Amino acid sequence: MTKTLVFGTTGQVATELRGLAPVTALGRTQADLSDPAACAAAIHAHRPRAVINAAAYTAVDRAESEEALATTINADAPAAMARACADLGIPFVHISTDYVFAGGGDRPWHPDAPTAPLGAYGRSKCLGEEGVRAAGGVHAILRTSWVVSAHGQNFVKTMLRLGAARDHLSVVADQIGAPTPARAIAAACLSIADQLAADPAKSGTYHFAGNPATSWADFARAIMDAAGLSCVITDIPTSAYPTPAKRPLNSRLDCRATEAAFGIPRPDWRLGLVDILKDLEVSQ
Numbered sequence: 001m002t003k004t005l006v007f008g009t010t011g012q013v014a015t016e017l018r019g020l021a022p023v024t025a026l027g028r029t030q031a032d033l034s035d036p037a038a039c040a041a042a043i044h045a046h047r048p049r050a051v052i053n054a055a056a057y058t059a060v061d062r063a064e065s066e067e068a069l070a071t072t073i074n075a076d077a078p079a080a081m082a083r084a085c086a087d088l089g090i091p092f093v094h095i096s097t098d099y100v101f102a103g104g105g106d107r108p109w110h111p112d113a114p115t116a117p118l119g120a121y122g123r124s125k126c127l128g129e130e131g132v133r134a135a136g137g138v139h140a141i142l143r144t145s146w147v148v149s150a151h152g153q154n155f156v157k158t159m160l161r162l163g164a165a166r167d168h169l170s171v172v173a174d175q176i177g178a179p180t181p182a183r184a185i186a187a188a189c190l191s192i193a194d195q196l197a198a199d200p201a202k203s204g205t206y207h208f209a210g211n212p213a214t215s216w217a218d219f220a221r222a223i224m225d226a227a228g229l230s231c232v233i234t235d236i237p238t239s240a241y242p243t244p245a246k247r248p249l250n251s252r253l254d255c256r257a258t259e260a261a262f263g264i265p266r267p268d269w270r271l272g273l274v275d276i277l278k279d280l281e282v283s284q
Contacts (some may be wrong), residue, residue, distance in 0.1 A: 004193060005048035007031060007039065008055030009080065011237070012149040013095060016186035017054060024048065029150045033057075033073040036080035043084035050091040050193035053078055054186075059246040060099070060121045067120035074124035079131025086137025091196035093189045098145040099178060100126045103248020106176070108213075110254045111143070111205045118246040129205065138200040142185070142258075145209045145251045147221075148272070149182035150279035155216070159223045160280070163231035173217035173235035177251030178210040181272030188264050195262050202261050207253035212268030218268075226273050 008014030018025050031042040033055055038041060044049055054283035057063065057073040078094050085092035089181050100115040117123045148156045156179075157259035162169055188208050196202055214222075220233045238247060255266050 001206055002192045003048060004050045004052060004190070005043060005046050006201065007033065007051070007053045010152065011054055011056075011149050012152050012154060012182035013185050013189070014054040015151040016149060016183045017189065018051065019188050020183070021190055023052075027229060034069065034076040036072065039077050040080040040084040043081060047088065049091065050093070051081060051085050052189045052199060053081055053195060054189070055218060057121070058094070060119070063120040063124065064244045067124065070120055070124040071127060074121075074129055075127035078128040079135060080274050082132040082135035082137055082139060084191040085139070086135045090134065090138070090154060091193050091200070092139045093193050093196070094128065094132050094139065094141050094143050095185065095189070096124050096129055096204065097122070098143060098144040098251040098253055099202045100129065100143065101251075103250045105250055106252070107250075108252035108254035109207070109250075111207055111257055115244065118248060121245060132258040137253055138195060138196050140203065140205050141205040142184055142189065143205070143207050143253060143255055144180050145177045146179040147182050147185065148179050148269075148276060150276050151182065155179070155219065155281075156163050156223055156273065159220050160227055160229070163224050163227065163229040166231055168232045169216040169220065170236045170240070171220045172241055173215045174237050175247055175249050175251065176213055176215050178213050178253070179219055179269040179272070180208065180210040181269060181276065182277070183265055184210070184267035184272060188242065188258075188262075191264060192262055206258040206261070207255045207257055208264070209266060210272065211266040213252050222273060226277055251265055
Protein backbone atom coordinates (compact mmCIF):
# COMPACT_ATOMS: atom_id res chain seq x y z
CA MET A 1 0.00 0.00 0.00
CA THR A 2 1.41 3.39 -1.03
CA LYS A 3 1.49 6.72 0.75
CA THR A 4 -1.46 9.00 1.45
CA LEU A 5 -3.25 10.17 -1.70
CA VAL A 6 -4.26 13.83 -1.89
CA PHE A 7 -6.72 15.31 -4.36
CA GLY A 8 -5.48 18.80 -5.18
CA THR A 9 -2.04 20.24 -5.85
CA THR A 10 -2.18 24.03 -6.01
CA GLY A 11 -4.89 24.93 -3.49
CA GLN A 12 -3.97 26.32 -0.09
CA VAL A 13 -4.40 23.11 1.93
CA ALA A 14 -3.04 20.86 -0.82
CA THR A 15 0.09 22.99 -1.07
CA GLU A 16 0.63 22.73 2.68
CA LEU A 17 0.01 18.97 2.63
CA ARG A 18 2.71 18.55 0.03
CA GLY A 19 5.09 20.52 2.23
CA LEU A 20 4.32 18.60 5.42
CA ALA A 21 4.39 14.98 4.30
CA PRO A 22 5.51 12.71 1.44
CA VAL A 23 2.04 12.46 -0.09
CA THR A 24 1.01 11.63 -3.64
CA ALA A 25 -0.93 14.66 -4.88
CA LEU A 26 -3.18 14.52 -7.91
CA GLY A 27 -3.92 17.65 -9.91
CA ARG A 28 -6.62 18.21 -12.50
CA THR A 29 -4.66 16.43 -15.24
CA GLN A 30 -4.38 13.28 -13.13
CA ALA A 31 -7.88 13.36 -11.65
CA ASP A 32 -10.43 15.94 -12.74
CA LEU A 33 -13.11 16.39 -10.08
CA SER A 34 -15.61 17.14 -12.82
CA ASP A 35 -15.24 13.42 -13.66
CA PRO A 36 -16.13 11.58 -10.42
CA ALA A 37 -15.53 8.15 -11.95
CA ALA A 38 -11.97 9.14 -12.79
CA CYS A 39 -11.40 10.15 -9.17
CA ALA A 40 -12.62 6.77 -7.94
CA ALA A 41 -10.47 5.01 -10.53
CA ALA A 42 -7.40 6.93 -9.37
CA ILE A 43 -7.93 5.71 -5.81
CA HIS A 44 -8.23 2.10 -6.95
CA ALA A 45 -5.13 2.49 -9.14
CA HIS A 46 -2.95 3.98 -6.40
CA ARG A 47 -4.32 1.86 -3.52
CA PRO A 48 -3.11 4.37 -0.92
CA ARG A 49 -3.11 4.02 2.85
CA ALA A 50 -5.56 6.95 3.12
CA VAL A 51 -7.14 9.66 0.97
CA ILE A 52 -7.48 13.38 1.72
CA ASN A 53 -9.72 15.47 -0.51
CA ALA A 54 -8.25 18.97 -0.50
CA ALA A 55 -9.76 19.98 -3.85
CA ALA A 56 -13.06 21.77 -4.38
CA TYR A 57 -15.03 24.29 -6.38
CA THR A 58 -14.57 27.35 -4.16
CA ALA A 59 -15.77 30.25 -6.34
CA VAL A 60 -18.65 31.10 -4.01
CA ASP A 61 -20.22 33.83 -6.13
CA ARG A 62 -19.71 32.11 -9.48
CA ALA A 63 -21.36 28.99 -8.09
CA GLU A 64 -24.66 30.86 -8.17
CA SER A 65 -24.58 30.59 -11.97
CA GLU A 66 -22.63 27.31 -12.15
CA GLU A 67 -24.41 25.23 -9.53
CA ALA A 68 -24.44 22.06 -11.64
CA LEU A 69 -20.65 22.15 -12.04
CA ALA A 70 -20.14 23.05 -8.37
CA THR A 71 -22.33 20.11 -7.40
CA THR A 72 -20.40 17.68 -9.58
CA ILE A 73 -17.09 18.78 -8.08
CA ASN A 74 -18.16 19.32 -4.48
CA ALA A 75 -20.76 16.55 -4.13
CA ASP A 76 -20.53 13.85 -6.77
CA ALA A 77 -16.73 13.60 -6.78
CA PRO A 78 -16.29 13.31 -2.99
CA ALA A 79 -19.08 10.71 -2.87
CA ALA A 80 -17.30 8.67 -5.54
CA MET A 81 -14.00 9.02 -3.65
CA ALA A 82 -15.66 7.93 -0.40
CA ARG A 83 -17.18 4.85 -2.05
CA ALA A 84 -13.79 3.87 -3.50
CA CYS A 85 -12.19 4.27 -0.07
CA ALA A 86 -14.96 2.19 1.50
CA ASP A 87 -14.34 -0.54 -1.08
CA LEU A 88 -10.65 -0.58 -0.17
CA GLY A 89 -11.21 -0.24 3.57
CA ILE A 90 -9.08 2.91 3.89
CA PRO A 91 -9.78 6.24 5.67
CA PHE A 92 -11.16 9.20 3.74
CA VAL A 93 -10.73 12.76 5.04
CA HIS A 94 -12.90 15.36 3.33
CA ILE A 95 -12.66 19.11 3.90
CA SER A 96 -15.96 20.97 4.14
CA THR A 97 -17.08 24.44 5.14
CA ASP A 98 -18.99 26.71 7.48
CA TYR A 99 -21.17 27.62 4.46
CA VAL A 100 -23.32 24.55 5.12
CA PHE A 101 -24.94 26.58 7.93
CA ALA A 102 -27.41 29.46 7.64
CA GLY A 103 -25.23 31.64 9.86
CA GLY A 104 -27.83 32.96 12.28
CA GLY A 105 -27.36 33.73 15.95
CA ASP A 106 -24.07 34.18 17.72
CA ARG A 107 -23.29 30.73 19.16
CA PRO A 108 -20.69 28.43 17.63
CA TRP A 109 -22.18 25.80 15.33
CA HIS A 110 -21.99 22.27 16.70
CA PRO A 111 -21.11 19.49 14.21
CA ASP A 112 -24.58 17.99 14.74
CA ALA A 113 -26.43 21.29 14.17
CA PRO A 114 -28.96 21.29 11.31
CA THR A 115 -27.51 22.45 8.01
CA ALA A 116 -29.26 25.15 5.97
CA PRO A 117 -26.93 26.57 3.31
CA LEU A 118 -27.70 30.03 1.95
CA GLY A 119 -26.42 29.52 -1.59
CA ALA A 120 -25.23 27.18 -4.33
CA TYR A 121 -21.73 26.69 -2.94
CA GLY A 122 -23.04 25.73 0.49
CA ARG A 123 -25.64 23.41 -1.04
CA SER A 124 -22.98 21.65 -3.11
CA LYS A 125 -20.75 21.14 -0.06
CA CYS A 126 -23.69 19.94 2.00
CA LEU A 127 -24.55 17.34 -0.63
CA GLY A 128 -20.91 16.28 -0.64
CA GLU A 129 -21.05 15.62 3.08
CA GLU A 130 -24.17 13.52 2.61
CA GLY A 131 -22.49 11.50 -0.11
CA VAL A 132 -19.42 10.81 2.03
CA ARG A 133 -21.56 9.60 4.93
CA ALA A 134 -23.73 7.46 2.65
CA ALA A 135 -20.66 5.62 1.34
CA GLY A 136 -20.44 3.89 4.71
CA GLY A 137 -16.66 3.83 4.98
CA VAL A 138 -14.18 5.12 7.53
CA HIS A 139 -14.24 8.87 7.14
CA ALA A 140 -13.89 12.30 8.70
CA ILE A 141 -15.66 15.34 7.33
CA LEU A 142 -13.68 18.34 8.56
CA ARG A 143 -15.54 21.64 8.32
CA THR A 144 -13.36 24.71 8.45
CA SER A 145 -13.62 28.44 7.79
CA TRP A 146 -11.80 31.50 6.43
CA VAL A 147 -8.77 29.59 5.11
CA VAL A 148 -5.60 31.66 4.79
CA SER A 149 -1.99 31.01 3.81
CA ALA A 150 0.91 32.38 1.79
CA HIS A 151 -0.44 30.49 -1.24
CA GLY A 152 -3.15 31.15 -3.80
CA GLN A 153 -5.81 33.80 -3.33
CA ASN A 154 -7.11 34.57 0.15
CA PHE A 155 -8.06 37.43 2.45
CA VAL A 156 -4.58 37.97 3.89
CA LYS A 157 -2.96 38.39 0.48
CA THR A 158 -5.79 40.62 -0.73
CA MET A 159 -5.51 42.89 2.31
CA LEU A 160 -1.73 43.11 1.96
CA ARG A 161 -2.05 44.11 -1.69
CA LEU A 162 -4.78 46.69 -1.10
CA GLY A 163 -3.29 47.94 2.16
CA ALA A 164 -0.01 48.74 0.44
CA ALA A 165 -1.81 50.74 -2.26
CA ARG A 166 -4.50 52.59 -0.29
CA ASP A 167 -4.83 54.75 2.79
CA HIS A 168 -8.32 53.52 3.69
CA LEU A 169 -10.34 50.34 3.16
CA SER A 170 -13.94 49.51 4.05
CA VAL A 171 -14.34 45.95 5.35
CA VAL A 172 -17.40 44.01 6.50
CA ALA A 173 -17.67 43.95 10.29
CA ASP A 174 -20.88 41.98 10.95
CA GLN A 175 -19.65 38.60 9.67
CA ILE A 176 -18.03 36.78 12.58
CA GLY A 177 -15.89 33.68 12.29
CA ALA A 178 -12.31 32.57 12.61
CA PRO A 179 -9.40 32.64 10.16
CA THR A 180 -7.81 29.20 9.86
CA PRO A 181 -4.23 28.72 8.64
CA ALA A 182 -4.09 26.19 5.81
CA ARG A 183 -0.96 24.67 7.33
CA ALA A 184 -2.88 23.84 10.50
CA ILE A 185 -5.69 22.29 8.45
CA ALA A 186 -3.20 20.17 6.53
CA ALA A 187 -1.54 18.95 9.72
CA ALA A 188 -4.95 18.14 11.20
CA CYS A 189 -5.95 16.15 8.12
CA LEU A 190 -2.77 14.07 8.24
CA SER A 191 -3.20 13.34 11.95
CA ILE A 192 -6.88 12.49 11.53
CA ALA A 193 -6.13 10.10 8.66
CA ASP A 194 -3.56 8.28 10.80
CA GLN A 195 -5.90 8.08 13.78
CA LEU A 196 -8.83 6.85 11.69
CA ALA A 197 -6.67 4.01 10.38
CA ALA A 198 -5.97 2.96 13.97
CA ASP A 199 -9.48 3.62 15.29
CA PRO A 200 -12.23 3.62 12.64
CA ALA A 201 -14.81 4.31 15.36
CA LYS A 202 -13.68 7.95 15.29
CA SER A 203 -15.45 8.37 11.94
CA GLY A 204 -17.78 11.36 11.83
CA THR A 205 -18.21 15.05 11.19
CA TYR A 206 -15.89 17.51 12.93
CA HIS A 207 -15.06 21.20 13.04
CA PHE A 208 -11.64 22.83 12.88
CA ALA A 209 -11.22 26.59 12.89
CA GLY A 210 -8.82 29.18 14.24
CA ASN A 211 -9.06 30.91 17.58
CA PRO A 212 -10.28 33.45 18.67
CA ALA A 213 -13.41 34.49 16.80
CA THR A 214 -13.20 37.83 15.01
CA SER A 215 -14.78 39.89 12.25
CA TRP A 216 -13.38 40.43 8.78
CA ALA A 217 -12.77 44.07 9.67
CA ASP A 218 -10.85 43.26 12.84
CA PHE A 219 -8.92 40.59 10.99
CA ALA A 220 -8.00 43.20 8.38
CA ARG A 221 -6.72 45.50 11.15
CA ALA A 222 -4.61 42.67 12.54
CA ILE A 223 -3.12 42.09 9.09
CA MET A 224 -2.27 45.76 8.66
CA ASP A 225 -0.70 45.91 12.12
CA ALA A 226 1.33 42.74 11.64
CA ALA A 227 2.57 43.91 8.23
CA GLY A 228 3.36 47.42 9.41
CA LEU A 229 0.89 49.02 7.00
CA SER A 230 -0.82 52.33 7.88
CA CYS A 231 -4.04 51.62 5.94
CA VAL A 232 -7.09 52.52 8.05
CA ILE A 233 -9.95 50.01 8.15
CA THR A 234 -13.52 51.32 8.29
CA ASP A 235 -16.31 48.99 9.46
CA ILE A 236 -19.25 48.46 7.11
CA PRO A 237 -22.26 46.10 7.27
CA THR A 238 -22.69 43.21 4.86
CA SER A 239 -25.57 45.12 3.29
CA ALA A 240 -23.09 47.75 2.08
CA TYR A 241 -21.06 45.16 0.17
CA PRO A 242 -23.56 43.13 -1.88
CA THR A 243 -22.39 39.91 -3.54
CA PRO A 244 -24.19 37.36 -5.76
CA ALA A 245 -24.02 34.76 -2.98
CA LYS A 246 -25.20 35.43 0.56
CA ARG A 247 -22.55 34.97 3.24
CA PRO A 248 -23.30 33.53 6.70
CA LEU A 249 -23.09 36.23 9.37
CA ASN A 250 -22.17 33.71 12.06
CA SER A 251 -19.37 31.34 11.00
CA ARG A 252 -18.26 30.39 14.51
CA LEU A 253 -17.54 26.65 14.73
CA ASP A 254 -17.62 24.53 17.88
CA CYS A 255 -14.37 22.56 17.65
CA ARG A 256 -14.43 20.75 21.00
CA ALA A 257 -15.25 17.34 19.52
CA THR A 258 -12.16 17.49 17.29
CA GLU A 259 -9.86 18.09 20.22
CA ALA A 260 -11.60 15.43 22.30
CA ALA A 261 -11.43 12.75 19.60
CA PHE A 262 -8.09 13.53 17.96
CA GLY A 263 -6.22 15.70 20.46
CA ILE A 264 -5.97 18.54 17.94
CA PRO A 265 -6.50 22.00 19.49
CA ARG A 266 -7.71 25.04 17.60
CA PRO A 267 -4.81 27.00 16.08
CA ASP A 268 -4.24 30.61 17.12
CA TRP A 269 -4.71 32.48 13.84
CA ARG A 270 -2.63 35.40 15.15
CA LEU A 271 0.43 33.15 15.30
CA GLY A 272 -0.53 31.69 11.94
CA LEU A 273 -0.64 35.20 10.49
CA VAL A 274 2.94 35.82 11.63
CA ASP A 275 4.02 32.60 9.91
CA ILE A 276 2.19 33.56 6.72
CA LEU A 277 3.92 36.94 6.60
CA LYS A 278 7.30 35.25 7.11
CA ASP A 279 6.52 32.80 4.28
CA LEU A 280 5.59 35.68 1.99
CA GLU A 281 8.86 37.48 2.77
CA VAL A 282 10.77 34.36 1.79
CA SER A 283 8.81 33.94 -1.44
CA GLN A 284 9.26 37.54 -2.60
